[in-house]
Amino acid sequence: MTLYQVLDKGYVRLVNHMGSDLSVVNAARVSYAKESNELSDKDIRLIKFLAREGHTSPFRHVMLQYEIYAPLMVARQWWKYVIGSAHAEGTGDSLEAWNESSRRYITEEPTFYIPNSDEWRSKPENSKQGSGEVLGNEVGTQLTQELIEYIELGVQKYESAIEAGLCAEQARLFLPSYGMYVRWYWTASLQSVCHFLNQRLEHDAQKEIQDYAKAILELSKPLYPASIQELLVKRD
Structure with missing residues (x-):
């Protein structure tokens, strides 16, 4: 599944992705001029170590691209993660891009939540x-x-x-x-995606953006099961 329906008319679509859990492992091992050809239990233990100890740069060698259709109130909350990604404590991640449809150029029928x-x-x-x-x-x-x-x-x-x-x-x-739907492309590293998920899957996050975070998780976890498992905050 590459598309996940959200709210009444919204969706998240996985457009493209680069890398795998193995990419994270090999990015970490390049310091020792080593490379794995197939993900092993040893590699998964390394992913656990990297996430636990805050060695996050290997997770930024994996990229995901989504198309998102959401109310403006959700989009503007989401946008804060692009602005803050290069400065957020513990991330240092500036590998993000955001391109949004504009009503300066299009006059398609407006849709509302x-x-x-x-x-x-x-x-x-x-x-x-x-x-x-x-x-x-x-x-x-x-x-x-x-x-x-x-x-x-x-x-x-x-x-x-x-x-x-x-x-x-x-x-x-x-x-x-605020209720008008807008469409955008969001491209981000796996670390940045998980930072967003950790913030917006919390019980006190606005429900509408929680629903979109759940969609991002459903589309992404099958691609990077080991890394996402370790980067996400454990919840009851």
């Missing part, structure tokens, strides 16, 4: 961020309908502006932004 009536969450009781329990169905139904009406109004104004001759880069100001 609309939670179902049973997906609206309350504010948390003891925190300034995150969310709490699911709201009641009556309130949820009202919120879903209000969001649909708000989106329809924005799309109507956007289309009217385009028809009036306004350029696409300004017409997009009429579109409700």
